[in-house]
Amino acid sequence: MTEPHVAVLSQVQQFLDRQHGLYIDGRPGPAQSEKRFGDL
Secondary structure, eight states: OOOHHHHHHHHHHHHHHHHTOOOOSSOOOOHHHHHHHHHO
């Protein structure tokens, strides 16, 4: 059961990543915090 909004969130996440560097992973934050999450 693949829900359409899941694919939409995927595209939105990529869009925000390019435009604002934010992540919709339940913990949005600045690009600086993204490096810390990448290490975890």
